[in-house]
Amino acid sequence: MSVGENIPRVDAWEKVAGRAKYTDDLVDRNALIGKIRHSTIANGIVKKFDLSEAEKIKGVVKIITCFDVPDICFPTAGHPWSTDPAHQDPTDRKLLNTRVRFYGDDIAAVIAVDEVAASRASRAIRVEYEEYPVVLSPEESMKEGVPLLHEGFPNNILKHTTLEDGNFEEAIKEEGLIKIEGVYETPIVQHCHIETAVSWAYMESGRIVVVSSTQIPHIIRRIVGQALGIPWGDVRIIKPYIGGGFGNKQDALYEPLNAYLTKIVGGRPVKLELSREEVFFGTRVRHSEKIYLESWVRPNGRLVARSYKAYSNQGAYGSHGHGIAAKGTNVFRQLYRDEKARKVDIYTVYTNTAVAGAMRGYGTPQAVFAVESHMEDIARKLNLDPLDIRFLNVMPVGFTDPFTRNVNYFDSFRQCVDKAKAYIKWDEKREQYKNQSGPLRRGVGMSLFWYNTAVWPISIEVSSCRMVLNQDGSIQVALAETEIGQGADTVFTQMAAETLGIPWRKVHIISTQDTDLTPFGTGAYGSRQTYVGGAAVSKVALLLKEKILRAAAVYTRMPMENLDIVDGGIVLKTHDNRFLTSLEELAIDTLYHTEHAQHITAESTAQVKTNAYSFGCAFAEVEVDIPLGKIKLINLVNCHDCGRLINPKIAQGQVHGGMSMAIGFGMYEQFIYDPKTGKLLNGNLLDYKLPTILDHPHLEAEFVENWEPTNPYGTKALGEPPTVPGAAAIRNAVLHATGVGINRIPLTPHALFAEFKAAGLI
């Protein structure tokens, strides 16, 4: 038994001792330095460059501009490739762009012998632009007459979809229905991983190697091939330890450009490391969404029909595009079951803001904020208990989704709510905080959430794994699913140990992915590592075990059917697991056998054609200082059903991190743009208010362990879910405390002050 234990993280020693190697630790001593020249307008066209001053700077090796790069538009989103064009991501970006689409767009690049020369030269490039007006919001960008950001996308709409279940117009004709409306807005926020985007590239034997801090090495290989117009096999991506990604590194950020930079200097190594400021304005962000909800409800709270209309701000380039808005609608459609009908109308729209891509939660934090704020508003309007109305409408046990064929096997919602409710003393506090007055008021609020594990059936889900038996009975495990700080390497270690019947310390996980060597897999996203990667580990461990037992049968002369591996030893399972020989002895005999020497390894691909619901809730308690417009978060508890916990401590850590992100999303973080120039005004860690440990109460992570039947280890998504419900729970707690429901996050003092004033509290 290794699964379920709190074994220490397998990378703990390296990381604590500072020995773990990250991309920048490995840079070739002789690497040249690349620097990107960013546009200083947000919308327009580069007319021409004057490079004369820049070229004079000592140490400059090469300067390229948007007029030099290949005329290839490529996709950047980190999705598995699809041979079906309808499932491919937008291809709307070149390595450097003449058509400038946001303030900070990439228009030229300098390669120099050091950081100083590269930076100086980048600054010394003179640019002439033709400027267009700046548009920062979808609704504005969709207006007639606004300049188009990308050809072929009228009204700057990247994609628009509608959907109707049942007949909405018929449904709302039912007598006695109450119509409740709300508009909910979420901000542009960023991942704020510790390690900025960094890569370095070189050529070997005519092929391009990029060492990069990425979540998705095999996908990056494909995108670099596409962006440069070269065979994918001519690209090699190596991913060392990375200092966080949270979805930003589930995108090809600068690997294609870096690959191109090394190519144009004949394969000399070139490093491309972004500053924090460049990461802010120039990488990816969470889509800001404006969501219009309209609900038709019976007085007892039963939802009869609802409509969901959303505008998702794509920013300047397609990246993950419409997928985020689409996943949001699944929250709307699946979390609660309308009795008769519901309809969806969603737009993903190009604007001149930062490019929106994948970020932990992938559209669900926005949608859950809207849906769960709205649910609270309905409960309040109908004077119903917020839990009662939720359980009246929530997805029932036994529900099967016709598209994903997901089944809601367990009463997870009720079990999670019961746990979290008890922890926060919900009933007691709902009562206690009923009639408050004065400047300081307390409240409790909650939110459910819905999440789907991994990406099937939208995209394929495959993961390959390779295992090797060593002469000491230890094994190496390699797969392309990536450790990005979340603990994936540790849980894979535990899974392999459990299935093989060996101590976890005998499992050596290969943390570095290298597309030349690592079996194919698509990487870290969609909370898929334990679920899909786990399926690969299980499949290959069983294959390896079979090979080991076959060799053991030869060695021990016992029938293979009677043998098993327990605690690293070959045992007779028919005779109380009597010990026969050690794996070490067997491995050495097999590898060096003069008659039948064999290197015991196993490799295979697991394709997962299931998905799994991963539900839960958050409960928050706040104290609001009304005159100051300040919220003090007193208590926050998340309760998750993510199936069986592989490593409870690491699971807790995941939840803590997600809760912290939810606090930032709900209370602190937002991109602020200059409306005239489109320049990001707070794109650094001083002005962008990331919450710190001082802004956090104790974060309580609780679990309900319902063994997920679609996974060999009984596990399902936990990576992203923790970040989903917090913002709505806090907003609803503020509503409970003050009677004011604020529909736009973050709940900053500015926002609260305005709202409280409008509500007459100040």
Next chain:
Amino acid sequence: MSVGENIPRVDAWEKVAGRAKYTDDLVDRNALIGKIRHSTIANGIVKKFDLSEAEKIKGVVKIITCFDVPDICFPTAGHPWSTDPAHQDPTDRKLLNTRVRFYGDDIAAVIAVDEVAASRASRAIRVEYEEYPVVLSPEESMKEGVPLLHEGFPNNILKHTTLEDGNFEEAIKEEGLIKIEGVYETPIVQHCHIETAVSWAYMESGRIVVVSSTQIPHIIRRIVGQALGIPWGDVRIIKPYIGGGFGNKQDALYEPLNAYLTKIVGGRPVKLELSREEVFFGTRVRHSEKIYLESWVRPNGRLVARSYKAYSNQGAYGSHGHGIAAKGTNVFRQLYRDEKARKVDIYTVYTNTAVAGAMRGYGTPQAVFAVESHMEDIARKLNLDPLDIRFLNVMPVGFTDPFTRNVNYFDSFRQCVDKAKAYIKWDEKREQYKNQSGPLRRGVGMSLFWYNTAVWPISIEVSSCRMVLNQDGSIQVALAETEIGQGADTVFTQMAAETLGIPWRKVHIISTQDTDLTPFGTGAYGSRQTYVGGAAVSKVALLLKEKILRAAAVYTRMPMENLDIVDGGIVLKTHDNRFLTSLEELAIDTLYHTEHAQHITAESTAQVKTNAYSFGCAFAEVEVDIPLGKIKLINLVNCHDCGRLINPKIAQGQVHGGMSMAIGFGMYEQFIYDPKTGKLLNGNLLDYKLPTILDHPHLEAEFVENWEPTNPYGTKALGEPPTVPGAAAIRNAVLHATGVGINRIPLTPHALFAEFKAAGLI
């Protein structure tokens, strides 16, 4: 067809552009520097150290001595492990040694922050010894009363074996036999690879990683585990490009010590790079041998019985030990067939010289020098043609060796001799140089040679390979057989391309071996790369092809039996190879298929239980300046039957390099020791006379291509054979020119002067 073509070396670009990464190019920026303190006596015991001065030097991190290291004796020879103790190598060495056995033995080590501090501290260590008399030759070392170098080895004999085929004493009773005797001596020489021994080591997650310039990464892993007494799986060896090895790096040189050094500083990286001088006195050398031959011959030249007695100088430690002398006796026993009997009596003896290990030829250059010089002496004594007497006695076509079950399938000797003879105009020159006088005289000489491919059945022969199909129809090939400059990566590329039916440019060979990732194989030695590695490439390519064709059958709906891969396309072999689809299209469909996604890879182990004779000859023409004692080598031609040539140009390169080594062995190189102190006097590239391009005539490499039936590509050994016959051919040419047969190489002016004087020529 890729095999047989002169494709450019796949590593040519990297090496020509200076981009290829060698061990030292990859050293961690923060690596500490290790320096070994060597003994300044050749025989004795370390009594004590005074480290006080050394420890005071700024930058010193740690000093360890022979009193600190684990009390573990380990083997260093790069052989596959054997579970049979009788087949294991001598275990007679510790990481640092209290019992000093040669001048320069490792007695302490310093770890410091830089080269200067490490060197200064190493010099500042004061040592007190107890000294014993120095013994430099086997016959001296075997004498009674000489101090024993290793416990348990009386008379310093590491191993002594005798062998008799037939009844020698009976055989020599035949009437009319002529007895001919000779004593032949070969020097201690060294490999002189360009890159010295270098490694660096660090720890990750409790395991030790050693990056090393080695021929045998998987074997080094095992030896490091043994030397430190830790599980073998806790060791990881990475082998980048290497600048030559020639057998010196078929030994664990300093990887075990380097692993220990990083361990005692808590896993901080430590680099251990040897100077050229340290390589000379402290790594490995070719065994010097003294061989006594006694032949009983009929007047027509037919060998009736022979005896072979040899003393092989092992130097201070066991390393490859008796295997070298033993392989030499195979030359004696197999090259010529005595009609009645032969006997062998060989000793491998410890002395206080440098440790003798593997060097290109592995005992055969010594034995061929003796046997072929002796054959020439017999011909001369009996007044027979040197070719006639050889063909009268040489191993006949159809001969089968009962031990190896090798078969001499072809008339290779005759074919090779015919080619070489024609090139050098043998008959014409034998005539022309018959009656010379004066100071300048010319002569021609020749030598046959015998060589066995790889090491079966002495040791196991296994090689594993893994191949991966990429989305562009290219493949990666990984195996543990190592590119050491010989061109292995290129021929593996050609083999894989041929078996798979794809262009060679679509094959990406993984040049770096990493024991965590690379399929098991034992590395570069015994001229086994193409023969054993090729078997693995063929086996795995066929497995991969089968998987590809199975997928192609699904994709094209054609029966698998009708399909083939030609030039990277799936074709209908039943219909003139009509093109159906590209491998690229098939690979993408298969990898991203929503129903049956599959990462097509193949991996397996090939065990080779055959061996193959790899024969040939060398012919030399010299001009001897008698008064000056100088030989001018005018012509040298080698002709080899190494089976089918995979890459004729690379094969030529191998032969040229080997011929150059033979010239050095025959004419220039030798270790010269101070007889009193045992100190090496010429251990540097200035005083050790390595021949240069100026000392070489045109080197003519010719081939006879008899398709070897035991190998899937029809190939057999070529790595070592070229270095084997040259010395005897030169010696015999000098004999032809001057009438003086010199039995001790190298044929330096000193030696020639003395011999010519004794012969009355001067």
